Amino acid sequence: MKNIYDFVVIGAGISACTFASFLNKRFSDSSILLVESGRKLGGRATTRNSRKNKILEFDHGLPSISFSQDTSQDILSIISPLINSKKLLDISNDILLMNEFGFLNNAFTNNKIYRSFPFMINFCEEIINQSINPKKINYLFKTLIKSIKRVNDIWEIQVNPGSFIESENLILSSSLIAHPRCLEILKTNSLPLRDAFIPGDDNVVESVLRETSKLNYIKRKIYILYISYVELVQKLNNQYLHILFSNVIKQDYNFERVIFQQQSDGSMIVLLHCFYLNNITEIKIENIISTLASLFVNYPIFSDLFLKARLIDIMDWRASQPLKNLLPKELQWSSNSKIGFCGDWFDIDSRGGGVESAMNSSIRLAKLLNWK
Template sequence: MTNIYDFTVIGAGISACTFASLLNKRFPDLSILLVEHGRRIGGRATTRKSRKNKILEYDHGLPSINFRERISEDILELISPLINSGKLLDISKDILFINEFGILSNAFTNNIIYRSSPFMANFCEEIINQSNNPKKINFLFQTLTKSIKRVNSLWEIKVNNGRHIKSKNLILSSSLIAHPRCLNLLKINSLPLRDAFIPGKDKVVDSLIKETRKLTYMIRKVYIFHVSNLSLSKNFNYQYLQIIFANVIREDSNFERIIFQRQSDGSIIIALHCSFINNLSEMKIDNITKSLISLFANYKIFLDLFLQASLIDKMDWRASQPLNHLLSKELQWSDSSKIGFCGDWFDMNSCVGVESAMISSLRLVNLVNRN
């Protein structure tokens, strides 16, 4: 690894990987470092390998990807090879909707919904693989950014292992260290991005910090269950099944969606996504099981799975989607401070989610190129 990077990106999710890959295509000799708190690439679209059972590998964050019918040529250039090679699968028919009366129906009839194959983390890996010089893109995993500051025209990033990283340019692919929610999550007393600047020194950063405070985030918890009964799982005819819960159910139980993912040994992982607007609360597993059994009373195959399922993990998500007050794209880059921002917290012409994150990264690369 180099002593001073040309670009350091905080995060290794979809927006970060898109930025790194596209920047590498434009400038293949620049050194790029992605600093990620998680154990592997992907961010919210990552895939987890179970520490207790090495055979199990499952998606526990972003469950699917969708794009508008008319997307930019640059984004199409990135995803078309994945679609053509079967690494980005159309799973529209495998996404169902369940209402408060326990009736299942197709969730989508017009839109195409994708997922990366075999795992969601492969989407980011394939984006990175499209760069011209992948050797210039480096990663630091299980690394938490503690503070950032600009000293003598270089960014110094202090991380949790005591290491200091130096970089000519800094990119934040998440709003975390720019938003007050990081104070509790990171157990710190002041906002890292605010600490890096004297108020009034950089108008772009001042405006970004002010606007970011208005963002409201949905808090998510994911409960991971495992069905090890192979004779039972053989009767389950889905590879990747998602069921979205009606708003009435969401308001009553906080259930957002449930994902079924077959494992290499034939067993099934069930990931229950729960969402909370204000405070994250703990739910008793017995109550969760009773609610699921009640909702799916009309479908024996699901009842059998829930009765055999055992909880093996749960996650509180730090990286959740913003709900409102998306930021102006004019706040993406400060040339005076050499700091940029990308992700789904920017308003990209009414597109949302993954597409918004990727477009923001594309736009940021263009801004860097221009300056």
């Protein structure tokens, strides 16, 4: 007899883990499978081990999480124990802003800025650990969705040629297979969610497809730099230093922020986040180094670090954050087709930013559902 899951969740980032954990608290015997294209939990919040130097470990996507002063009680129930146990650290004082004149100041904000300890991936792990029956939450990593279709009231998800997963309910924690950008990223000729339905069969899905097509996404390129000079690294006092750039610098250079992450051997990984509203462009590493050194000319400790840095990798995030036209929360669940949607692409009243909104949407969806 085939194993039919109660819920298959596409994605294993913060939104998916929040949904799975809260659903497990409601229905501890329901079987849940998270399908993820990456190698482990986290999505953009995952932590990477360098393939060339196994000792290097760093957060290459989401470097921090912002929570507002109006954080919901549901999210507080997740993060309060982690803050109290020092598994979620307040790094607000380690967030600086560089203005267009080359001077650093504290990045004043009404929100608290946190990072998971010791790495960002641990946040997702801790969310799952708070479930009632974590043994019922399963994972399938390094797996791309090839197609989805509904056959005799069961969702059939093709993950590899000739390999299928079946589930009574399907949850999309990302808009990818519903958004036109899917065509380029997955190199497919049509949207998997569109192919799963005859037009007009499900009004909720039709609305999701229509509204999702209006979403524009910030694109990001991350340059991963390595500094082996321990004596220079030791001069930095801030353990979790983030430097944001002013709007003028963003417009002139596409530099969004630079993250400093000390390594266990005393070396350092520096991640330069560049953002693009249109096409992603390549910047020569020599130009990056010289620009960073000139921007930080008033702070020799930083300019010296950059001049000693070498590029070890580049990552493109082609769909890292939706802009405007977020979907209304009423489109989160179709009882007709047993398909649900959650993530930062939904308009949930959260002032803390994308992560807080994504978590609230996941919690709301988990509360909406009935099982058996």
